[in-house]
Amino acid sequence: MSIPGAEDSIDPSTFEQILEMDEDEVEREFSKSIVYDFFTQAEGTFTKMDTNLDKKDLKTLSELGHFLKGSSATLGLTKVKDSCEKIQHYGQLKDETGTKDIKEEEALKKLETIIKQTKDEFHEVEKVLKEFYNDDE
């Protein structure tokens, strides 16, 4: 089952195996709570990212990237996951593939961009998922 409008940002089979865990296919209690908890978790992580971007704390930024990468990957949110991986790399003063070294200045600049992009991607997928769960908010 794929989520309408999110074919490229949500990996269907990964997400599907979470949906399969729902006992009631209408209420979708389990997957919904997981997904909504993830929303909260992501927002919290973004706030921390902003704070640490101001503090220029690259190490923490990388750890935050890794943290969000894990949960977004588990949900199959591929776009967010990929961006988080880049945050992880930049925070380690590497380029986006994690192979070449980059300067701190460049890293901070790239981090600013990629964090913003991650947020956008997250809000996009959040909207789609909320629609999927028939949430009118």
Place this chain on the structure above:
Amino acid sequence: MDSNSAGGSGSSNSSDFVRKLYKMLENPSDESVVRWGNDGDSFVVLENEKFTKHILPKHFKHSNFASFVRQLNKYDFHKVRHNNEENGQSQYGPGAWEFKHPDFKMNNKDALDNIRRKAPAPRKPNQANVDDLGMPSQQMDMVSGQLMATQAQLHTLEQRYNELSIHHSMLLQEVIGLQKTVVNHEHVMQNVMTFLHGVDSQQRRNSKLLFNGASRQNGNAEPPAQANEDDHPASPLQHASKLLSETNADVMLNPRNLEHMNEITMRMNGTLTTPPPDVLRGGTRPTSRGPPSATSTGSMRLENLDNLVYPVGQNNGIDPMYSEHINNIPYAMPPKAPDAGEAKPVEVRKKGLFADPGWIRPPQILLVEDDPTCRRIGSKFLYAFHCAIDSALDGLEAVNKMNAGSKYDLVLMDIIMPNLDGVSACHLIRQFDTTPIIAMTSNIRSDDISMYFQHGMNDVLPKPFTKEGLLHMLEKHLVHLKKPSPHGDTMPAPQPVQVARQLILKEEDSPAKSPATVSNWNSPSQLPGVSPVGSNMTDEYAQGLQVQQPHHPGAYGVNPMQPGMGFTTSPQVPMQARQQQQQLPPAGHRRQISDISGGDDMNNPAKRQQMFPPQMPGQINPMQSRPR
């Protein structure tokens, strides 16, 4: 020393020195210089100078006041101090020295016997201390330098010891594996022999019947005397059985010794239940090319599936006279036709993904994961697989839980976690526990993986994991908790191990083989109880990562594990370094994962034997029954 002349223990009870002292005080002419104290329980030297010059030489043959005082100290005389008195001065005058001993009293000569030299023992440390203080600092430096060097040496030795003990346990496992292989080969050979004997005798009987029948038809009643004489097994068979009985591996090898040794090492260092797969593969591969019979059947089944004959019915479906059939006997094929089980298990796998995997009791799983999303999904999956779950939020909590005595059947461990990472946690746990620990991580570069193994992890579950991957891990490491599979029960499988290994090898050896050839085999083996090796694992992993690349068996071994193993003392540092370079692994890496599971299986033939029901051919078929 003057004590020898003046003191020492004479023949009499009281010492010379004390008696001389007493005698000295009995002399009234010297009263102005030295006399008894006013209370008669001490004596006073009033004039130091005169005492030293005139009286000491008279009684003690020397004129050294310091020596005299030292001597007094040796006999436990104490100088009476006057600090407490009002003017801080002695009643005998400012220059007076008053000495006291509880048993040195005027008019009490008997008590003198109680005055003894202090035992030499307590003197010694004093002496030594004096020496120490006087020791030149150079010497101290030298000693501490030596100490440092010794410590460094000790440290190197310790490291070396650890290294060697790891090597040792790996070698042990290796040898045990080899022994088991040899014994299994032995059994295969015996089975082959039994079978051949059967075929041989039947052939002889048949030819006799034919001969008899032919003669009867011809009306010739002459008994075939010659045939009776020839009624012995064919001579190559006889020869082979003789050789086999002479070199019986069961008798010649005693695996118990090694197993015992292995157990001891495991208990002692508690690490490395699974040697790194590269080492294993290097060791087992060449030997497992073993029996030619198995090889031929194995490859036969891969390449020539249509020609296979299944043993059915009384004659096992094989006409012993039809030589082509003999060549096509699928070795260790169950008497029940596999067709029966073919469609059903696949169906079960598809629909009943969350069906009870059939544990004899719910496995206790510890899920160590800092990320709430992963933890919840992981727990949910485990719950669906009828496991009892405990969770820890980081490595520290996990170590504490296990150290506090919580028992688990399996630990699923995230790698990067706050407080204590998974590798360090595993390293610590291995100091006291051997519960299987599975790394759950997205860092699956081959060097990462070999590091996990070095620190005692048993397997790797790539993240984000799929429920198939998770179930596979559970089934692989919790075989002992599985109810015996009904299919496995009904089908006697003399030596599935050998065949399995051959199949795997075959596949590895011919990377160019098209997957299509494999996939037209309708696999009966996708039972939940089957432990997927090699390619199955690859497949699941591919699903998990959702890599859009096509399945690519040609990429095998692109990135072989480094055989050289660095023994990292600090698990955290290299991890981070690697993590920096971490990227989406290329297709080649995926093979590594399957190598691991394959390698692990090879390591434990006993386990594998249970896990492989006899429907071996299914193992080669990752493409077919992927539950989608």
